[in-house]
Amino acid sequence: MNKDIKAIMISEEEIGAAVSRVAAEIDRDYGNVEGRVLLLAILKGSVVFMGDLMKKITLPVEIDFMKVSSYGADTKSSGNINIILDLARKDIDSCNIIIVEDIIDSGKTLSYLVEYLRHKGAKSVRTCTLLDKPSRREVDFTPDYVGLEVEDEFVVGYGLDYDEQYRALPYIGILRPEVYGESEGNA
Numbered sequence: 001m002n003k004d005i006k007a008i009m010i011s012e013e014e015i016g017a018a019v020s021r022v023a024a025e026i027d028r029d030y031g032n033v034e035g036r037v038l039l040l041a042i043l044k045g046s047v048v049f050m051g052d053l054m055k056k057i058t059l060p061v062e063i064d065f066m067k068v069s070s071y072g073a074d075t076k077s078s079g080n081i082n083i084i085l086d087l088a089r090k091d092i093d094s095c096n097i098i099i100v101e102d103i104i105d106s107g108k109t110l111s112y113l114v115e116y117l118r119h120k121g122a123k124s125v126r127t128c129t130l131l132d133k134p135s136r137r138e139v140d141f142t143p144d145y146v147g148l149e150v151e152d153e154f155v156v157g158y159g160l161d162y163d164e165q166y167r168a169l170p171y172i173g174i175l176r177p178e179v180y181g182e183s184e185g186n187a
């Protein structure tokens with residue numbers, strides 16, 4: 001195990017089971033929808049989950065990406081979202097979008113993006129996250145598909161980073177507190 005990891009919170013096997021379950025839920029719900037099904041991953045944390053999820057879904061899906069960042073005096077609590085890479089499609093009105101995230105914390109990123117994409121004219125918008133930390137919520141937001149609910153620990157791996165490190169770990173691990181010092185949590 002990586003020396004900076006205190007403990008494995010979610011093993012590769014547990015992640016695989018959660019991904020398969022979410023994929024089956026999406027297959028069930030989107031089997032008869034009109035239009036395209038578009039998995040929209042929010043860079044960068046979601047890329048590992050996206051890669052596994054898209055392989056497990058048996059329906060024909062398309063993929064796309066957006067990148068956003070928080071900005072403002074207190075970036076993580078300001079809720080101001082800056083779009084760095086936008087979704088550029090002319091046929092958005094035929095797209096049933098499923099936003100794919102690695103983790104939901106305050107809920108601000110996804111609640112903003114859902115409204116943004118609806119306003120842009122998407123046929124439908126739902127949300128899917130591998131991890132949910134409901135205890136950290138600052139806005140009223142409930143994702144449609146959740147892999148696993150987790151406690152408020154600083155977790156890394158399977159796409160999740162601390163200072164851009166640890167994204168390539170195949171499991172979700174709890175980071176040793178001495179590594180992140182005074183920083184306040186994920187996301």
Ligand code: PRP
Pocket residue numbers: 042043044045046069070101102103104105106107108109110160161186187
């Ligand atoms: C994380 C995560 C979500 C967001 C969730 O991204 O991937 O996009 O934060 O936080 P919220 O619910 O409080 O809005 P991050 O900003 O860490 O970027 P990254 O995906 O590139 O690591």
